[in-house]
Amino acid sequence: MADQAFVTLATNDNYARGAMVLGKSLRNHNTSKKLVALIGPQMSEPCKAVLKRIYDEVREVDVLDSGDTAHLAMMKRPDLGVTLTKLHCWTLTHYSKCVFMDADTLVLSNIDELFNREELSAAPDPGWPDCFNSGVFVFRPSLETYGKLLQHCTDHGSFDGGDQGVLNSFFNDWSTADISKHLPFIYNLSSIAIYTYLPAFKQYGGNAKVVHFLGKTKPWSYTYDTTSRQITGSAHDATTHPTFLLDWWSLYSRTVVPMLKEQHGDQPFYSGCVEDASRPVVDQAIPPGLSSEERKQKWEQGQADYLGMDSFDNIKKKLDSFLK
Ligand code: UDP
Ligand code: GLC
Ligand code: MN
Secondary structure, three states, X not given: OOOEEEEEEEOOHHHHXXXXXXXXXXXXXXXXXXXXXXXXXXXXXHHHHHHHHHOOEEEEOOOOOOOOHHHHHHOOOHHHHHHHHHHHHHHOOOOOEEEEEOOOEEEOOXXXXXXXXXXXXXXXXXXXXXXXXXXXXXEOOOHHHHHHHHHHHHHHOOOOOXXXXXXXXXXOOHHHHOHHHEOOHHXXXXXXXXXXXXXXHHHHHHHOOEEEOOOOOOHHHOEEEOOOOEEEOOOXXXXXXXXXXXXXXXXXXXXXXXXXXXXXXXXXXXXXXXXXXXOOEHHHOOOOOOOHHHHHHHHHOOOOOXXXXXXXXXXXXXXXXXXO
């Protein structure tokens, strides 16, 4: 439908790479909806040009920033103040209904059925399930709502310094009022679930429709060896299931990098792809010599070595031997 759209946000070139992969993944799964990217003024011309090839509409917006360093420091993510820019999505009033998706999400199958839901539908946040995660949500553009949201920010700030805090206190009956507004977790699966509830991930993870690379380390923080098709580089806080990460890199290197190359012409640019198989692969990046106590500590700090020692396969082996 022409008046319905998927919307994402990228204020800089790094998040733009995420938005390119997200847009491609929506197209590959034959969405019938429009694709809109909100971008910040600092984005480079080549990135803008590629986004324009993938998205129906690329719209520059002012960057809003909470500047709320105290709350952001609590989440250890001083960069997230700019996520308030997301609120601009309510100004897209030439659409009657939209689905917002973070630039660090990847679509694994057609999800157009989300447009059957009402504002504000979202999936639970894995860290505090009475809050919704604002990486994927259904909304209705409206200048009235936009104004109220900005007023809410001014009056109450954001309890996490970013958009998720504001949106949860604004749509504060989400967790209790209407179960149809609870999107199933498979529409916003973050890898955090792998270590918080591994058996459920084993049982249901295969049904995932949207993966969310939530957390500090994003797919584009790694490098990728196009020859061996392996993720390379340092991964001290790897928080992503290796298969999803490879899905992201495979789509990015096959479809996005050629477009970026075309836009850059003779100018060199950083794609994150390397053809040097001698770099360390990710599962060797965390020193294997850690004691089990050190590993336990890292695990508890959310720094499990998912791609190596604590990889899904290794955990599965342990679980299987335990269950036997
Ligand atoms: N974002 C952006 N520029 C930034 C930080 C965030 O454009 O510098 C946008 C982007 O769409 C991103 C979303 O805001 O996906 C939320 O931030 P992020 O995904 O990093 O938060 P997380 O999901 O890890 O908490
Ligand atoms: C969350 C969400 C993200 C949001 C951020 C800041 O972790 O995943 O979409 O921008 O919090 O509120
Ligand atoms: Mn995100």
